[in-house]
Amino acid sequence: xxxxxxxxxxxDNAPAEIVKGAIDALPLRxxxxxxxxxDESLIGRxxxxxxxxxxxxxxxxxxxxxxxxxxxxxxxRRKRDSSLVVGLKMLKEREDVGGFVSAxxxxxxxxxxxxxxxxxxxxxxxxxxxxxxxxxxxxxxxxDCGANAECxxxxxVQFGIxxxxxxxxxxxxxxxRVGLVTNGAEEHKGDPxxxxxxxxxxxCPAINFAGNIEGREIMYGDVDVAVTDGFSGxxxxxxxxxxxxxxxxxxxxxFRRSAGSKLSYLFAKKPINxxxxxxxxxxxxxxxxxxxKKVVVKSHGSSKAxxxxxxxxxxxxxxxxxxxxxxxxxLESMPVSENEGE
Amino acid sequence: xxxxxxxxxxxDNAPAEIVKGAIDALPLRxxxxxxxxxDESLIGRxxxxxxxxxxxxxxxxxxxxxxxxxxxxxxxRRKRDSSLVVGLKMLKEREDVGGFVSAxxxxxxxxxxxxxxxxxxxxxxxxxxxxxxxxxxxxxxxxDCGANAECxxxxxVQFGIxxxxxxxxxxxxxxxRVGLVTNGAEEHKGDPxxxxxxxxxxxCPAINFAGNIEGREIMYGDVDVAVTDGFSGxxxxxxxxxxxxxxxxxxxxxFRRSAGSKLSYLFAKKPINxxxxxxxxxxxxxxxxxxxKKVVVKSHGSSKAxxxxxxxxxxxxxxxxxxxxxxxxxLESMPVSENEGE
Numbered sequence: 001x002x003x004x005x006x007x008x009x010x011x012d013n014a015p016a017e018i019v020k021g022a023i024d025a026l027p028l029r030x031x032x033x034x035x036x037x038x039d040e041s042l043i044g045r046x047x048x049x050x051x052x053x054x055x056x057x058x059x060x061x062x063x064x065x066x067x068x069x070x071x072x073x074x075x076x077r078r079k080r081d082s083s084l085v086v087g088l089k090m091l092k093e094r095e096d097v098g099g100f101v102s103a104x105x106x107x108x109x110x111x112x113x114x115x116x117x118x119x120x121x122x123x124x125x126x127x128x129x130x131x132x133x134x135x136x137x138x139x140x141x142x143x144d145c146g147a148n149a150e151c152x153x154x155x156x157v158q159f160g161i162x163x164x165x166x167x168x169x170x171x172x173x174x175x176x177r178v179g180l181v182t183n184g185a186e187e188h189k190g191d192p193x194x195x196x197x198x199x200x201x202x203x204c205p206a207i208n209f210a211g212n213i214e215g216r217e218i219m220y221g222d223v224d225v226a227v228t229d230g231f232s233g234x235x236x237x238x239x240x241x242x243x244x245x246x247x248x249x250x251x252x253x254x255f256r257r258s259a260g261s262k263l264s265y266l267f268a269k270k271p272i273n274x275x276x277x278x279x280x281x282x283x284x285x286x287x288x289x290x291x292x293k294k295v296v297v298k299s300h301g302s303s304k305a306x307x308x309x310x311x312x313x314x315x316x317x318x319x320x321x322x323x324x325x326x327x328x329x330x331l332e333s334m335p336v337s338e339n340e341g342e
Numbered sequence: 343x344x345x346x347x348x349x350x351x352x353x354d355n356a357p358a359e360i361v362k363g364a365i366d367a368l369p370l371r372x373x374x375x376x377x378x379x380x381d382e383s384l385i386g387r388x389x390x391x392x393x394x395x396x397x398x399x400x401x402x403x404x405x406x407x408x409x410x411x412x413x414x415x416x417x418x419r420r421k422r423d424s425s426l427v428v429g430l431k432m433l434k435e436r437e438d439v440g441g442f443v444s445a446x447x448x449x450x451x452x453x454x455x456x457x458x459x460x461x462x463x464x465x466x467x468x469x470x471x472x473x474x475x476x477x478x479x480x481x482x483x484x485x486d487c488g489a490n491a492e493c494x495x496x497x498x499v500q501f502g503i504x505x506x507x508x509x510x511x512x513x514x515x516x517x518x519r520v521g522l523v524t525n526g527a528e529e530h531k532g533d534p535x536x537x538x539x540x541x542x543x544x545x546c547p548a549i550n551f552a553g554n555i556e557g558r559e560i561m562y563g564d565v566d567v568a569v570t571d572g573f574s575g576x577x578x579x580x581x582x583x584x585x586x587x588x589x590x591x592x593x594x595x596x597f598r599r600s601a602g603s604k605l606s607y608l609f610a611k612k613p614i615n616x617x618x619x620x621x622x623x624x625x626x627x628x629x630x631x632x633x634x635k636k637v638v639v640k641s642h643g644s645s646k647a648x649x650x651x652x653x654x655x656x657x658x659x660x661x662x663x664x665x666x667x668x669x670x671x672x673l674e675s676m677p678v679s680e681n682e683g684e
Contacts, residue, residue, distance in 0.1 A: 135588045146525055149533045183488055183576035191491045191573055215577040216584030231533055232574040234525035235557040239578040242558030243585035246477045250620060254613030268610030271596030278592060 001033055003058070003097045004315050005090055008038030009065045009083035010104025012302050015039070018103060019046035021308020025316075026056050028309070032316050035090070035097065037062050037083040062086045068301070072107030076115060084108055088116040091294045099295035099315030101286070103303040109296065110147055110289065117292045120324065122331045125155045126291030127230065128298065129163050131170075132240060133278050134221030141167055141176075141225045142218060145237045145287060148230035153196035156180070156227050161206045161330045162290040163225040169321025170288075170314065176224035179213035181236065187212065193229065201227070206330040215239075244279035251275075285310035288318060290327070295319050343375055345400070345439045346657050347432055350380035351407045351425035352446025354644050357381070360445060361388035363650025367658075368398050370651070374658050377432070377439065379404050379425040404428045410643070414449030418457060426450055430458040433636045441637035441657030443628070445645040451638065452489055452631065459634045462666065464673045467497045468633030469572065470640065471505050473512075474582060475620050476563030483509055483518075483567045484560065487579045487629060490572035498522065498539035498569050503548045503672045504632040505567040511663025512630075512656065518566035521555035523578065529554065535571065543569070548672040557581075586621035593617075627652035630660060632669070637661050 006022040008015040015038055022034045033056040036043050040061035047057070064082040066075045076085055084104050091100045100117075102109050110126070119126060128147045131139030143163035148155060160178045167176035180198055182190035187198060189212055201209045210223050215236055218226050228236060251272055277283065283306055286299035295318045299311040348364040350357045357380055364376045375398040378385050382403035389399065406424040408417040418427055426446050433442045442459075444451050452468070461468060470489045473481030485505035490497060502520045509518035522540055524532035529540060531554055543551045552565050557578055560568050570578060593614055619625065625648055628641035637660045641653040 135591050149525055149531070181577055183491055183573050189491070194573075215580030215582075216587065218581055219584045219588040228577075231525050231536075232577045235523055235570075235574045235578050236581040238557030239560055239581040240557075240585045242556075242561045243582045244589075245558065246561040247586075247589050247617060247621070249477050250617050251613060254616045255610075257613075268597075268613075271593060271599075271610075274596045275589060275592050279589070 001031055003033050003035050004312050005035045005087045005100045007083045007087050007102035007104055008036040008043050010102040013304055015042050016046050017304045018308050019043055021305035023052040024309045025312035037087040066105055066108045068105050072111045075108050076112040084112055088112045092117045098319030101297045101311045101315050103299040109298050113289050113292050113296045117294050119291055120293055120327055123291040126289055127159045128287040129290050130287035131284055132218055134219045136221035140218055142233055144230040144233050146230050146234035151229040153200055156197035157200045157204055160227045162327050165326040165330055166288055167224045169318050169323040173224050175208050177210045178207050178225040179210045179223035181226050181228045182212045185212050206333045248276050285314040343373055345375050345377050346654050347377045347429045347442045349425045349429050349444035349446055350378040350385050352444040355646055357384050358388050359646045360650050361385055363647035365394040366651045367654035379429040408447055408450045410447050414453045417450050418454040426454055430454045434459045440661030443639045443653045443657050445641040451640045455631050455634050455638045459636050461633055462635055462669055465633040468631055469501045470629040471632050472629035473626055474560055476561045478563035482560055484575055484579055486572040486575050488572050488576035493571040495538035495542055499542045499546055502569045504669050507668040507672055508630055509566045511660050511665040515566050517550050519552045520549050520567040521552045521565035523568050523570045524554045527554050548675045590618050627656040
């Protein structure tokens with residue numbers, strides 16, 4: 001039976017919400033189990049609150065926790081008995097483990113993932129890849145959204161390849177359309193990094209390239225994958241997040257303010273909740289950390305149970321969709337040498 | 343009487359909407375007039391449709407038009423009798439003219455502005471600076487949002503200085519708070535460009551520096567000015583624009599879909615319109631092109647009259663707020679040499 005490890009101690013709401021989110025995933029898919037890494041007694045106390053199939057849950061005791069106050073590169077080296085490091089090592093070593101989920105320090109997950117799980121052969125830089133809701137009701141993958149603040153053109157090509165593989169594994173998209181996010185649709189737009197990336201992507205057989213797209217198109221759903229450098233991708237992701245929160249806040253205020261407000265809110269509740277739901281990142285799972293030899297999902301630091309559950313399913317679906325093998329195969333057709341980006 | 347030139351031939355809806363927008367601005371402020379550059383007979387035909395104070399409108403006939411199909415750098419050199427070039431030259435030469443508004447080709451406005459109006463002494467790169475609506479109901483200035491895809495650290499410092507001057511001239515903000523948009527709040531975040539800009543901004547006496555901010559904070563209103571390089575700033579601006587459009591579209595769809603839809607929309611109309619209004623860039627005027635010797639406002643290419651009117655007022659308010667003199671004075675206190683950025 002395939003196993004998904006969940007870092008029970010990572011994130012602002014650990015372990016209570018993490019444990020609940022993990023076991024809530026069990027009834028939603030068959031033939032898999034979760035492995036919780038962390039303080040055995042704390043995890044046990046949380047588990048005791050719920051009814052669940054105990055044969056599908058394993059606990060691996062660890063004595064340390066990596067927090068956001070730790071320096072990631074030091075923490076993953078020194079806290080060898082942390083829920084994060086133990087989880088990542090198990091992920092690497094055990095054949096029956098397919099994926100790993102953590103809501104812990106992003107830096108530590110990235111550093112630890114590269115150090116303990118390792119990159120797929122040929123991958124220059126692993127990248128974070130969340131799904132952004134779009135106007136069509138599906139998700140657009142944004143890659144990289146923050147793992148690499150500094151990029152080379154070849155990295156961006158690989159982000160497009162890896163995210164294409166993920167679009168297929170996770171959503172079943174056969175020939176994902178890939179756009180390059182720049183400051184204008186025309187081919188010559190952008191800085192030299194993006195101009196060069198554009199030329200490489202155009203001739204890359206592993207990418208169904210749709211050309212440059214602008215920031216507004218990320219949410220229009222015309223492409224399945226939006227490729228960005230980790231710097232501007234992070235800004236785009238958070239700008240959209242901030243806009244969503246602003247909209248929700250303005251709607252609440254305005255409904256309280258307007259005449260006949262309570263009545264009107266009663267009538268408008270359903271459509272507005274639908275909108276809030278659509279913009280609610282917490283329900284969408286986490287960002288897949290693409291390019292490692294096993295599936296790693298980084299859930300938001302403030303994740304509650306309802307965000308952990310989809311992250312677990314995300315990791316499971318990516319394993320079952322043969323994400324890793326697909327990335328390997330697609331990379332073989334990439335027309336740049338392995339060492340160019342190093 | 344102060345004069346604002348309006349490029350009557352620039353934009354998708356020229357000249358009809360541009361002419362209407364320009365004369366609609368007249369009753370809203372005293373002691374100013376508009377100068378319309380463009381085809382005299384076309385402008386006359388539009389003006390004939392409305393009642394307005396003819397003593398406050400001047401027409402300057404031009405025979406050429408620069409379109410989006412023109413290559414900007416060539417067009418501003420060759421089409422010397424275009425509404426854009428004639429307008430910019432008048433702006434430069436005539437003392438009684440304080441500002442210029444165009445909804446024409448962005449590239450041509452930027453190139454022409456630098457070529458014919460010229461940079462303020464010490465300005466390395468002029469920058470586009472639109473106002474973004476925020477959750478507090480005010481606007482956050484985003485600078486640069488697209489004039490400079492490639493930047494040096496000193497440019498970013500100047501963007502902060504120039505936008506601070508504009509926050510004071512346009513909104514009366516006495517000591518504008520300036521944030522640097524990066525991929526994380528911590529001081530060390532970002533690529534070398536933003537890391538170095540952070541250090542320069544921290545010690546710049548002409549900036550009230552609030553440190554790094556993330557993309558989501560652009561709409562939270564805690565800073566008055568959000569400094570970005572033109573590449574990521576453009577992506578952030580458009581990501582927010584796309585999110586706003588997506589929200590409006592989802593709300594419309596959901597209200598049509600939900601049971602008792604028409605009734606519920608009747609009740610919810612007011613708050614939702616308030617939201618749409620807030621997110622409606624067209625009503626906010628254009629982007630000021632900061633760093634030139636006179637005030638230039640670039641209005642959106644798809645501007646209708648309701649976007650041209652606020653752009654005209656924006657140009658007028660910036661003149662009356664002594665924007666140019668204020669930028670000159672603030673730049674004098676900048677601790678980098680004029681030539682470093684060249």
